[in-house]
Amino acid sequence: QVQLQESGPGLVKPSQTLSLTCTVSGGSISSGSYYWSWIRQPAGKGLEWIGRIYTSGSTNYNPSLKSRVTISLDTSKNQFSLKLSSVTAADTAVYYCARGDNWNDRFDYWGQGTLVTVSS
Amino acid sequence: QSALTQPASVSGSPGQSITISCTGTSSDVGGYNYVCWYQQHPGKAPKLMIYDVTNRPSGVSNRFSGSKSGNTASLTISGLQAEDEAEYYCSSYTSRSTYVFGTGTKVTVL
Numbered sequence: 001q002v003q004l005q006e007s008g009p010g011l012v013k014p015s016q017t018l019s020l021t022c023t024v025s026g027g028s029i030s031s032g033s034y035y036w037s038w039i040r041q042p043a044g045k046g047l048e049w050i051g052r053i054y055t056s057g058s059t060n061y062n063p064s065l066k067s068r069v070t071i072s073l074d075t076s077k078n079q080f081s082l083k084l085s086s087v088t089a090a091d092t093a094v095y096y097c098a099r100g101d102n103w104n105d106r107f108d109y110w111g112q113g114t115l116v117t118v119s120s
Numbered sequence: 121q122s123a124l125t126q127p128a129s130v131s132g133s134p135g136q137s138i139t140i141s142c143t144g145t146s147s148d149v150g151g152y153n154y155v156c157w158y159q160q161h162p163g164k165a166p167k168l169m170i171y172d173v174t175n176r177p178s179g180v181s182n183r184f185s186g187s188k189s190g191n192t193a194s195l196t197i198s199g200l201q202a203e204d205e206a207e208y209y210c211s212s213y214t215s216r217s218t219y220v221f222g223t224g225t226k227v228t229v230l
Binding site (some may be wrong): 039105111 | 154164165168211217221222
């Protein structure tokens, strides 16, 4: 059974960089059948797709966040990471990592989510 | 990219059927058969309920079904049960190789 677990600081200061890691267990992050995504949800609001990375290292990002986002892969640790720069209070949200299926374009496994608050 | 449009809330009595709509554009919902539906209970991660417009993952009740016409996709829940009370989100692949989610619909079982 594939499991994903987010980790990282729960509090980030404005203008700094938010950094999160997703650890994948029960399957290899190097499998070409999947891609790896980050999705966030502000309290009481809807889901927002942040971006994805393929095992090749190729990425796609939400146009509204593209200038501030970097997603990377560490196959040796079976992890992928999110960096979001120049954060503001508007970036306060629960951040989820998820596995995407290349064949069906679906997010079939999700982490439990981690709350990141941007505040001084 | 703009969020797909869903009704804010839908309600029904136990045993009834309800339908949730998800309206996008020809650049997302209308252009691809990559529409998914997710169920989210409070404080929990979303759960995949429908993928590729009409397909159910293993383990998802056949009371959940999906369809699409033009730029609008729909999720129908038949035989509504108390456990179906949750927030539901649609999502779609887009022409920019990105994904967009819907605004979310709160389903209430009366």
